[in-house]
């Protein structure tokens with residue numbers, strides 16, 4: 001499934017087009033595959049993924065914002081907040 005956040009092949013933070021990683025927004029074994037199916041993933045450069053403290057895997061503020069933005073996009077396409085909570089185990093909003 002295409003990303004529901006951005007289909008541009010560039011980092012969503014800095015627009016870099018090199019060293020792109022595909023980051024699944026909702027992680028854990030079950031949620032990762034649901035994220036793939038639902039398009040809850042984004043491109044990030046290595047610096048904004050896991051290659052520095054600015055990366056989503058180390059920056060809690062960025063991680064939460066991305067989860068919230070993605071949940072909002074998910075609710076526009078797939079269903080209610082309760083539907084989201086059932087599918088991913090919790091709400092970030």
Ligand SMILES: [Zn+2]
Nearest residue numbers: 011014045048
């Ligand atoms: Zn970047």
Ligand SMILES: [Zn+2]
Nearest residue numbers: 022023024049
């Ligand atoms: Zn990741």
